[in-house]
Amino acid sequence: MSFLSGFIAIIGPPNSGKSTLLNSLIGSKITITSPKPQTTRNRIVGICHGDDHQMVFIDTPGIHQTRSLLHKSMVSSAKASLKEVDIILLVAEPMHVTHDNEMLELFALLEKTDKPTLLAINKIDLVKKENLLPLIESYSKLHSFDAIIPISALYGGGLDALREELVKRLSPGPQFFPPDMLTDKSEDFLIAEIIREKIYHETRQELPYSSGVVVEALDEDAKRNLLTVRAVIYVEKQSQKGIIIGKHGSMIQRIGRKARMELERVFSIKVYLELFVKVEKDWSSDSRSLRRLGY
Ligand SMILES: Nc1nc2c(ncn2[C@@H]2O[C@H](COP(=O)(O)OP(=O)(O)OP(=O)(O)O)[C@@H](O)[C@H]2O)c(=O)[nH]1
Ligand SMILES: [Mg+2]
Numbered sequence: 642m643s644f645l646s647g648f649i650a651i652i653g654p655p656n657s658g659k660s661t662l663l664n665s666l667i668g669s670k671i672t673i674t675s676p677k678p679q680t681t682r683n684r685i686v687g688i689c690h691g692d693d694h695q696m697v698f699i700d701t702p703g704i705h706q707t708r709s710l711l712h713k714s715m716v717s718s719a720k721a722s723l724k725e726v727d728i729i730l731l732v733a734e735p736m737h738v739t740h741d742n743e744m745l746e747l748f749a750l751l752e753k754t755d756k757p758t759l760l761a762i763n764k765i766d767l768v769k770k771e772n773l774l775p776l777i778e779s780y781s782k783l784h785s786f787d788a789i790i791p792i793s794a795l796y797g798g799g800l801d802a803l804r805e806e807l808v809k810r811l812s813p814g815p816q817f818f819p820p821d822m823l824t825d826k827s828e829d830f831l832i833a834e835i836i837r838e839k840i841y842h843e844t845r846q847e848l849p850y851s852s853g854v855v856v857e858a859l860d861e862d863a864k865r866n867l868l869t870v871r872a873v874i875y876v877e878k879q880s881q882k883g884i885i886i887g888k889h890g891s892m893i894q895r896i897g898r899k900a901r902m903e904l905e906r907v908f909s910i911k912v913y914l915e916l917f918v919k920v921e922k923d924w925s926s927d928s929r930s931l932r933r934l935g936y
Contacts, residue, residue, distance in 0.1 A: 670907050
């Protein structure tokens, strides 16, 4: 039997669990997640290796009504990913069955493609059993999906069924990536993202959206099994800098501690993390600053 492979775009409204799903499918944390919408900002590739197949997933920012330049770049990267792939995997939540603007925009995008399109209804751990079938039925009326699979990305339900449906639709093709490669992103990127994830978890209102993180220096001391990281958190206003630092530095210490613990878990190494905060005025609406921050 020949080797099967394919590219799969994971798209959906913000916060539906796209990144959580990718981490579960890969079995390793390669993309960050948070309870706040618009967490993912870049297109992130995750590679799933099977004995006779390889699935290359593309995690995308949630499709939403655009505001800032940053949001425009996020949404256009999500839309562009549809063109590069063989299979489209829409991840939605039970409540998305309503015709909100985000869903309408997504269905309009799907109408334009003839690629196999699967729907994963995520977070079914929150749905009563008797409501599941009616939910699937309502979704099937909104678009003619090739398959609808109820899943729980966080708790693991339905993932084998989803994998099976995806593998079925792969075509004979090469192994695009070596078997030990899980993502296309660098270590620096994942480290910056994990720090940004903690900002999403610890701060409120506009702060997560006004923050960007850049790793400025990395130094690995193999003998001591120690990774030293120096990173800068960019915010847009002086007042935001005050909030990120917090009273007597309490907020930045908390963000730093949580990020360090996660980094130590992900990389199995002791981490020394130095965090700095800088103001870069209105970076999320300035194209030069956006590029500098990697968007
Ligand atoms: N109960 C429950 N929560 C989930 C499940 N999957 C994801 N979540 C939660 O939903 C929230 C959003 O998850 P993400 O994976 O960041 O969602 P996303 O679609 O990548 O979001 P954006 O990148 O902002 O578009 C997080 O708080 C997750 O823990 C699930 O199966 N069940
Ligand atoms: Mg995401």
